Amino acid sequence: MFPVGRDASHDCVHYFQGGDVARGRVSLARQVLILQLAVLTVVIAAGAILAVFDARRDSDDATRQEVLGIAVSLAQAKSTAEALHSPDPTAILQPQTERIRIATGMDFIVVMAPDRTRFTHTNVDQIGKPFSGNIDRALRGETFTETYTGSLGPSIRSVTPIYDNGAIIGLVSAGVTRAKISEQVKHGIPVILGITAAGLALATIGSVLLSRRLRRQTLGMAPAELRTMYEHHDAVLHSIREGLLVFPSRSPDVAEVVNDEARRLLDLPEGAVRRTDLPESMQVLTPVVVRDEMHVTPNRVLVVNRDPVEWEGRTIGTVLTIRDHTELEGVIGELDSVRGFAESLRSQAHESANRLHTVITMVELGRYDEAVQFATAELELSQHLIDRLMGSVQEPALAALLLGKVGQASERGVELTISDDTALDSPAPLTTHEAVTLIGNLADNAIDAALSSPDAWVEVTVQEVDSQLVVKVADSGPGMSADDLARARSRGYSTKDNHRGLGLALVSQLVARYRGTITAERKPAAEVVVTIPRTAS
Template identity: 55%
Template sequence: MWQLVVLVAVVSLGIALTIVDERREADSDAEHTVTEVAATLALSDGTADAVRAPDPSAVLQPETERIRAATGVDFVVVMAPDRTRYTHTDPSLIGGAFTGSIDRALAGETFTETFTGSLGPSVRAVAPVFSGDDVVALVSVGVTRERIGDRVAGALPQIFAVAAAGLVLAAGASLALSRRLRRQTLGLEPDELRRLYEHRDAILHSIGEGLIVIPAGAGPDELLDLVNDEARQLLALPDGTVRIADLPESLVAASGGDELHVAGDRVLVVDRRPVLWEGRTIGTVLTARDRTELRNALGELDSVRSFAETLRSHAHESANRMHTMVTMVELGRYDEAAAFGTADLRLSQGLVDTITAAVHDPAVAALLLGKTGEAAERGVELTVTDDTRLDGTAPLGTHEAITVLGNLVDNAIDSAADQPGEGWVEIAIARTDGGLRITVSDSGPGLDDAALERASARGYTTKATGPAGRGLGLALVRRIVERHHGTMAARREPESSITVVLPDVVLPYGGAS
């Protein structure tokens, strides 16, 4: 309706301007016509001769009426310099005095004016008639304002017809545009769209999950349709527009459902879903939830659970040994019972002494003791090399050291346990010139460079099935190594191993070797 009101107003203004322009053009045409007729008649030799005749009116009246009829003017008056009329459209006015301005004509100038005379308001021209250098008569030719108005009135039907046609076409185009806009806005009015945008913007800024919308069929250099504040924070995205290439590659390639991804120092649960509209895919929506603290808590819980399982196993084995020694005592075999008990004690104490002597950090030592029992339960022999020495976890913090060592050992135990025969895992920790070196070797197949690269981007596992989030271990290790400007390398010969080197001195990124 507002569009229609505006169109009517514009068309009405156009009609008014057209009428004004038509009236101005009609006045201009009338001035031009009367000036030409008056000048032509004044310059005619017959006019000057007729004025000097005994009866000028008898000669000039028929001629001026013929000229008036031929040119469409309303009057042609020839007069003496004293205003006495020789001719007029109304014969009864011949001989009377001409009303109007003649001073400029007596001075030899042809001019036009609008004046109210005997026939009413008119546009008239007055021209001098010369005989030599003297003005012997004047010629006045005029068109009444009524005739000019009739001309404008005659053009009004055409003006209104064109305006009406334009209004109909514009209204039709406006209606078509309105319907198209309604289809594109799902029938929502502007106020509804504004409220919907305000609510959407407020919700996107307030929700605690990262939200990203990727347009369908978009290339790496194309812009994302939507990135909320939480997504920018979780993925460390830049302000302003964001390209698809700015997202982590593993995130763009997510297959769907809840998946764990490592992004910087964060562990994210990412869900990827297609956006469908009327049966076609118009984009993809990614939601990301921060599970870093939960993952850390689960990791600590896994360590506690592993330690509890080790204690349970040890308690079970201790009970068996105790029953054996009690039975030996009951049978009177005291020497054999003492030898059996002290041998087992020496073996356990020897393992504790070996690890605590090599590793002075109590948390790391406890981790290795727990992993030793876990490996033994799975039929894997875990050993620490004789040259292992660890007086402190620097440059890593204690939690970082447990994350790095624990994930490397877990992967090695999994790999060795899956192989036929007796598996083994060997740990070597030592300080080198200016850094800390951790090497975990095993009897498994190992990783190549491509597998290690995949592990650093998303996480890697050789397991076909397993708990959600399996395969994040190496990715978490890689993030810690990169944060400390270290390196991580894998090899398969002469045995499979992963080596992490962490410099004591903070170097520019990529400067550690």
């Protein structure tokens, strides 16, 4: 679950600090760091090796182009052909080829006769001796490059023919030994190694920083601990009988966590849940802590708690917990009705006792006619109201409710009357319980409002008009504007210890369920009118 209002890292870390789990564990961040460093080391080392081989290959390719160019240039020079026709070609060609060799960095430049006899060589002892290597392709007029082990060791060499009037009169071979090529490659290895070391250092720094960030995000927990925590978290979310929603501060319009009970209680759709999907009264997500706030939806009465989610001293989200209060609110409503009846009976018993004592005293004083007149007058008044209600309202529970409200209002100093045109055969489409809730809450609100006036009165009318159930409750209070009524209906919440404020919300819930209307008037008197079609399903 999400820690609320305290240090989350302390809770989560200590949640897994017991037994064998904490001993010898390696956090996810450390495992990722080790794996990342191993992979980076292998990749960078492989890259360095490939770079060395690539440098060797590039050097070989460059050497082939270079020896080929030098051999062809020397073979095509007119002075080379002229020297071969001289009595002593070595005397002319050896100094020239040595100058060229030194200038170009070649290891050898050999000018030879078609029979392989060398006219020039780096090692003068090899002059006059046969050339070792392949020349057959050159004798056929082809210029080629090969790797061959000669008198100076393995080398890359090119061989090309020397033409004079279309005839091959000699051959030129230029080459560089493998040892020299390797030496050149070695000079580039420090640069490659430096780049490799720098890359590895940067990768290590990046991995460490990533590991620290991951450690903060995972609270230093190992994969097994994260899996266990997720399994517990998921099991709790699906099993608790309390709705839970979590809205992150970074994206407060979309819930990050929604459990099954929250979807059921709020009739939420599958998939992502947006704040606009919640009832209007629950869409405000301020960081203020709220305890046992009552909300009324079209189908339920809910108790909502709201807490900020804190992490390292800053608020990172909001948690809403929701409990279903519908059945309990129904029981409380019935209990309030029974309590009202009991209070009414107590009041009537008290008044009856007073009247009885008065009658007895009058009889004892011999005032028999006055005693009879006093007793029958009170009885006739009460009996008249009872007979009228029982004759016009066929539902006994509603008649009893209205009689009880008359007595309850009288005890609070409010004159409550039932209009003469009140008549009702059946509360349909409402059930008896729903009708009691509707009329009782409207009457209670009217009595509360009437108390603010010096001459407090309330008038209740219940009748059927044009196939519609109409309930009118007028009072001497200030009344409500259309905006006040809309706010009272949409606000729909109260505190746990005080259920006042739910009345109009519960009435609105019933009206919406049966597709009725509720209006409020201020003139000529404060009045709330509820109309429910009889044909509503």
